[in-house]
Amino acid sequence: MAEVTLDTISNLAKRRGFVFQSSEIYGGLRSAYDYGPLGAELLRNVKAEWWHTMVQIRPDVVGLDSAIIQARQVWQASGHEEVFTDPMVECRNCNSRHRLDKLEDPSQCPTCGVRGELTDPRNFNLMLRTHMGPVESEENLVYLRPETAQGIFINYESIRRTNRLKLPFGIAQIGKAFRNEITPGQFVFRTREFEQMEMEFFCRPEEADQWFEYWREHRFQWYVDLGIDPENLRLRAHENDELSHYSAGTADVEYRFPWGWDELEGLANRTDFDLRQHTEHAGEDLRYFDQESDERFFPYVIEPAAGATRAMFAFMIDAYTEEMVNDESRVVLKLDHRLAPYKVAVLPLSKKDELIQPAEKLAESLRRRWMVELDVTQSIGRRYRRQDEIGTPWCVTVDFDTLEDNAVTVRDRDTMDQDRVSIDGVEDYLAARLG
Ligand code: ATP
Numbered sequence: 001m002a003e004v005t006l007d008t009i010s011n012l013a014k015r016r017g018f019v020f021q022s023s024e025i026y027g028g029l030r031s032a033y034d035y036g037p038l039g040a041e042l043l044r045n046v047k048a049e050w051w052h053t054m055v056q057i058r059p060d061v062v063g064l065d066s067a068i069i070q071a072r073q074v075w076q077a078s079g080h081e082e083v084f085t086d087p088m089v090e091c092r093n094c095n096s097r098h099r100l101d102k103l104e105d106p107s108q109c110p111t112c113g114v115r116g117e118l119t120d121p122r123n124f125n126l127m128l129r130t131h132m133g134p135v136e137s138e139e140n141l142v143y144l145r146p147e148t149a150q151g152i153f154i155n156y157e158s159i160r161r162t163n164r165l166k167l168p169f170g171i172a173q174i175g176k177a178f179r180n181e182i183t184p185g186q187f188v189f190r191t192r193e194f195e196q197m198e199m200e201f202f203c204r205p206e207e208a209d210q211w212f213e214y215w216r217e218h219r220f221q222w223y224v225d226l227g228i229d230p231e232n233l234r235l236r237a238h239e240n241d242e243l244s245h246y247s248a249g250t251a252d253v254e255y256r257f258p259w260g261w262d263e264l265e266g267l268a269n270r271t272d273f274d275l276r277q278h279t280e281h282a283g284e285d286l287r288y289f290d291q292e293s294d295e296r297f298f299p300y301v302i303e304p305a306a307g308a309t310r311a312m313f314a315f316m317i318d319a320y321t322e323e324m325v326n327d328e329s330r331v332v333l334k335l336d337h338r339l340a341p342y343k344v345a346v347l348p349l350s351k352k353d354e355l356i357q358p359a360e361k362l363a364e365s366l367r368r369r370w371m372v373e374l375d376v377t378q379s380i381g382r383r384y385r386r387q388d389e390i391g392t393p394w395c396v397t398v399d400f401d402t403l404e405d406n407a408v409t410v411r412d413r414d415t416m417d418q419d420r421v422s423i424d425g426v427e428d429y430l431a432a433r434l435g
Helices: 006-015 037-056 072-077 149-162 205-225 273-282 308-319 353-367 380-390 423-434
Strands: 019-021 033-035 061-064 085-090 097-099 122-125 129-131 141-143 169-178 193-203 233-237 250-257 260-271 288-290 295-297 300-307 320-325 328-333 344-348 372-374 394-398 407-412 418-422
Touching: 006 019, 006 308, 006 320, 033 037, 037 061, 037 169, 037 193, 037 205, 037 308, 061 149, 072 141, 072 149, 072 273, 149 169, 149 193, 149 273, 193 205, 193 308, 205 233, 205 250, 205 260, 205 300, 233 260, 250 308, 260 273, 260 308, 273 300, 300 308, 308 320, 328 380, 344 353, 344 380, 353 372, 353 394, 353 423, 380 394, 394 423, 407 423, 418 423
Parallel strands: 061 169, 344 372, 344 394
Antiparallel strands: 019 033, 085 097, 085 122, 129 141, 169 193, 193 300, 233 250, 250 260, 260 300, 288 295, 320 328, 394 407, 407 418
16 A cells, blocks of 8 residues: 555645635745645544543533633733743754754754754743733733643633532533644644634643543544544653643644654643642632532643644545555545545536436435435546545445436445435435434
8 A cells, every 4th residue: 555645645635625725815824724625524523422422421511712812911811922932053064944852953053954063052931922912012922822721711700509519520621722833834733724623621720640541542442433544643752851831741642644753632640730720810719619528729731732734634645545446546535424525526427408407306306315426527447546535434326227226326435336216215225324
């Protein structure tokens, strides 16, 4: 099987309308991407699956959608203003900038290859800044959130109170985050605007280790259940010198990206750091009152923090397959059907009205339930190839026999097996497979 490269996936993403560079008609920003019709669906499905697993089916987790712009004090209390930095070096020869901790050889510039010309590192703060209101003054400075987590901590007490929550419980959030990354790159892997899926799980301090273990396994399994080959996944515990300023323990779920193992999701034991900091800075007591023991204490927090855009990218890479069929190569995106942008394609064999009409009618009825594409262009072979490449699990073909037998051919993306199914039975046939 051909090796999947970064270019293979980014070209497919662009060619088929999954992902475009932001502001492309002006030359493009490398910092942000736009998700086209297929990418928007895929990303929505990734987020929906996360929400389903992390919120909907759990009695102990609730959701939140907090603002991107928060008071500056939030980021002072959380420590981000002071220490959310990466060590940056610049090359005196070619002026390129790099993250020191990501360099293979800290004495050599990866852009021009010259040795000994990198400056001493300086700490570069990753938060994007803007001003609220018409005056660009220091008092009006705000940050675009670099993580969704703080929105959860500052709403913790209101959520706990209004929802009458008892430990242990979690608060989950999906949303945009912004980081002024020194070196964005590897397509959507590292961008300056991205989307996160984070959950803060509040528990008793003495149970934190146990919950940390639980969530590590749980999050690893989520990727496996949605189709990622476990051979391409691993859990890696952070060394002490890698730990974030708030963490007593961190493990990453890593994926084997085309350039090697890299982070997909970070799981951290944030201890009581954030609730303590906000109690101190905001002057509001965020301790938990335990009625049974009549005690007040700060809960500990276990945080699984995933990237939605990065996860979507990993799902695409893992699903990408090239195979030989009758001496012809076929590209298939073997996405789990829950993630596939379109669940069904309806393809009339010819452009004749007598086939288009029943095809349109069928597409219209299936559309109420699933994302359906009706495709009438090009030869049937090319249309199958397009659907394979965008990961559509089922193609339904309306042919001339349909006019006689009121049945259609349903083709399975992965096996290419075809079933003849009566038009009236198509919805049930698909429902049995799609749920
Ligand atoms: P790194 O060390 O690679 O910069 P991090 O450890 O700071 O990342 P976290 O703070 O743990 O990242 O963020 C949680 C998750 O958010 C990451 O696992 C990743 O999936 C996602 N994420 C973080 N930064 C970016 C980014 N710049 N672009 C896309 N996704 C990101």
